[in-house]
Amino acid sequence: MKTTKSGSSSRIAAFMSILVAVLLAATGCAPRVVGTRHVPDGNDMATMIKNGEIPYKNDVPPIALTGAGTYIANFSATLKVTGVVNTRMVMGETTSLVSSDGREPRHVFVVFYLCQPLSAKADKFSDGTIVYGGTGYPKIIEGKTYTVSGILQPHWQGNPLVYVPTANEFKQTTGSESFVDVPKDALELEVPAMPSPEQVVRDYFKYWNAKNLVEMEKRLTPDKRGIAQHLDALAYVKILSISERLPRTTGTKVFEVVFDLKFKNASYGATGINDGKNVWGFFLKRDNETSPWLIYDWGGGGY
Known part of the structure; x- marks a missing residue:
């Protein structure tokens, strides 16, 4: 009887060790909320x-x-x-x-x-x-x-x-x-000619000046949508000049844009944009030859 009890305890202990190991492994591999x-x-x-x-x-x-x-x-x-x-x-x-x-x-x-x-x-x-x-x-x-x-x-x-x-x-x-x-023909639309990369930048500025966030974001890649644009503080923005530059990456386009921007309050500076003349680089890419050009990055100091 003593020997049988010892053997049974050993088997239970071994089983529990395996179970704990499996649970720990599963817990360690499963993604968890970190923030x-x-x-x-x-x-x-x-x-x-x-x-x-x-x-x-x-x-x-x-x-x-x-x-x-x-x-x-x-x-x-x-x-x-x-x-x-x-x-x-x-x-x-x-x-x-x-x-x-x-x-x-x-x-x-x-x-x-x-x-x-x-x-x-x-x-x-x-x-x-x-x-x-x-x-x-x-x-x-x-x-x-x-x-x-x-x-x-x-x-x-x-x-x-x-x-x-x-x-x-x-x-x-x-x-x-x-x-x-959906209702018949409800998703049909006349597909306009694909705008050129330069036109995409010009349209972005047009809608920026009009404070039309929906149209602005249509010209941005998805990861750049939802960024605070501070449109309430804007008085106007207009392009002074735009010129294409050689891209650093194959299949992309780069434009240097000189633009004039005015805030309603000249001391406003929360956006990182200067009140007055600015020189920025705008970077565009597209998924394939039939997809639209979209702005995927921009930055001050030109290109």
Whole structure:
């Protein structure tokens, strides 16, 4: 009896050692929250319209203006999240190809306005992943796919704008879903000639002077969107000269821009831009020959 008890204890001890080792290994490998990241606070739709940040005035659904009221969702699609701009604005790209008459099927870039904003804090994990969320929302991670339903803005401009009434319309996908369900021809648009890199820079300054943040950010790479632009402090900005320089990296474009900028208060200096004449370098790149040129970096001192 004494020998049998000893053998049984040894087996239990060995089993427990293995179990502890497995648990420790699993705990050590799993990403864990190591901090938080501040998510810029996005203006509500009524404020954006008032500030001229968005062109829609007369046909925005009441749910997007007041946060209440009945609505009919006419947009539903599986999308890959490409960027979280702020607590109100999320960018996505359809996982399905959208066909238009006479054109090659394409993935459509969509802008989502969240009637129910995200939390102002996102979790940062040990593997570098940033996880956004809020009451009722799933874990939102750039590069992951979600099924999103909402209201498509009539007569949208630039990229389709979809209002997401509640967090319940934003769902994590399961399996390999891939679909787009919208009114017939609702995503069709006349595709203009691709603007030149210089025109992209000129348009950026045009919308900067107009304090139109939405159009400014359309000309930036996703990682540069959501940066504070201090538009409230701006009186005006205008290009004095622009000249192309030899790029340091193959497949990129560089322009040296001399511009005049005035703040409403000449002593304002929180942006790192001088009040008066500035010389900056603007750097552009594109994913391929059929994709648009976008500004991926800029800096004072010229090039």
